[in-house]
Amino acid sequence: MLKYVRDLGKTGVESIQSIGRAGMLFGQSVTWGGPGSAGFLDLIKQIHSVGVRSLSIIIVAGFFVGMVLALQGYNILIKFGSVSALGTMVSLTLLRELGPVLAALLFAGRAGSALTAEIGLMKATEQLSAMEMMGVDPLKRVITPRLWAGMISVPILALLFSTVGIWGGAFVAVDMLGLYDGAYWSNMANTVEFYDDVVQGLIKAAVFGVVVTWIAVYQGYDAAPTSEGIGKATTQTVVISSLAILGLDFILTAVMLGGV
Amino acid sequence: MRMRNIELMVGGFMVMGIIALVLMALRVSGLSMDAAGETYTIKARFENLGGLTDRAKVSLAGVTIGRVTNISLDEEWYAAVVEMEIDKSMSTLPIDTSASILTAGLLGEKYIGLSVGAEIDYMTDGDWVQDTQSAIVLEELISRFLFSQAEGE
Incomplete structure (x- = not known):
């Protein structure tokens, strides 16, 4: 009995310590190492590896999500005789919710896990300690460019997801189901507000970008330097960031809509 | 490379x-x-907007010629004031043009329909539409119908 209480306490202390370490890591690595630091070239390389390489999955996923939204929406709305609201429905769903959330979830699976494994392996093969020995700060040299690359990439990916999805919806609604394309586009343009819908979606995506990359680099940096530890950290990255995205999504939506 | x-x-x-x-x-x-100056603004008072919103269409003979830009409450008249932007290309609206709030379809969005009058002077920026017709509120229609039924018996 006492053992369970002790275990509970241990878990509690450990998770609080871990949050503290994650906070320290973020604080120390979010700033650049001063002008002329080697990070900038690396930033471009990292945007390439986390952002550009995630493009294919984001675009394919976005297209299919948009298509299925249009198909489902058409079959629901036709019962109420208001299929002309289909464009509005597809675009608002994508811009406000699915674009940021799904792009961030896919990013966590595609790029977050890779980041964790990469940093974890650097730690296991003692590359990070070697850098320290050479007087190079591994936080600034390794973590900073990766953190920023993720924070820059996720909003762009979310935006592309929504864009492709809206055009995918138009493809199904207009070309396959024969909806009048003026109804699809003009009702959308009348209802969607740039600041309320597009910008709020971008804010959401930016928050998710920070959180997902932060979790990924922290899990890698904090992983036990064994092959088992890296595997565990990679799983943890995907699990924790997915839950964090979904939880934060509700909080952000509640704050933005102001209803709760 | x-x-x-x-x-x-x-x-x-x-x-x-x-x-x-x-x-x-x-x-x-x-x-x-669009740069400013390609449109001009006219205003109208309505007793009841019945769900008309910003950016709603303003149409003449079914063709969209402008948008609602601002909705406010006139505290003296206790009426809603709607400002709408009309395309400069449609600058020949007679001053006795009337405006009514219509619905696209049974459950569709509200829009303003203009119907032209017969005067030879045209509206300019900031003019008021004198003759307006409020939105039809379904509940009022139904209750009026029910009351008239009750009286008839």
Whole structure:
């Protein structure tokens, strides 16, 4: 009995310590190492590896999500005789919710896990300690460019997801189901507000970008330097960031809509 | 060479993001880049808007010629004041034009329908539409119908 209480306490202390370490890591690595630091070239390389390489999955996923939204929406709305609201429905769903959330979830699976494994392996093969020995700060040299690359990439990916999805919806609604394309586009343009819908979606995506990359680099940096530890950290990255995205999504939506 | 390719691809990625943002702004959310001066504003008082919102269409003979830009409450008249932007190309609205709030379909969005009058003077910026007709509120219609039924018996 006492053992369970002790275990509970241990878990509690450990998770609080871990949050503290994650906070320290973020604080120390979010700033650049001063002008002329080697990070900038690396930033471009990292945007390439986390952002550009995630493009294919984001675009394919976005297209299919948009298509299925249009198909489902058409079959629901036709019962109420208001299929002309289909464009509005597809675009608002994508811009406000699915674009940021799904792009961030896919990013966590595609790029977050890779980041964790990469940093974890650097730690296991003692590359990070070697850098320290050479007087190079591994936080600034390794973590900073990766953190920023993720924070820059996720909003762009979310935006592309929504864009492709809206055009995918138009493809199904207009070309396959024969909806009048003026109804699809003009009702959308009348209802969607740039600041309320597009910008709020971008804010959401930016928050998710920070959180997902932060979790990924922290899990890698904090992983036990064994092959088992890296595997565990990679799983943890995907699990924790997915839950964090979904939880934060509700909080952000509640704050933005102001209803709760 | 390899680094240059990477830079090119990252640049392309950024450009795609910017293009997507511009598409979102112009095509999806219908932000117009029209310079000021291509439209003129007219105003109208309505007793009841019945769900008319900002950016609703203003149409003449079914063709959209403008948008609602601002809705406020006139505290003296206890009436709603609707400001609408009309395309400069449609600058020949007679001053006795009337405005009514209509619904697209049974459950569709509200819009303002203009019908032209017969005067020879035209409306200019800031003019008021004198003759307006409020939105039809379904509940009022139904209750009026029910009362008339009850009286008839």
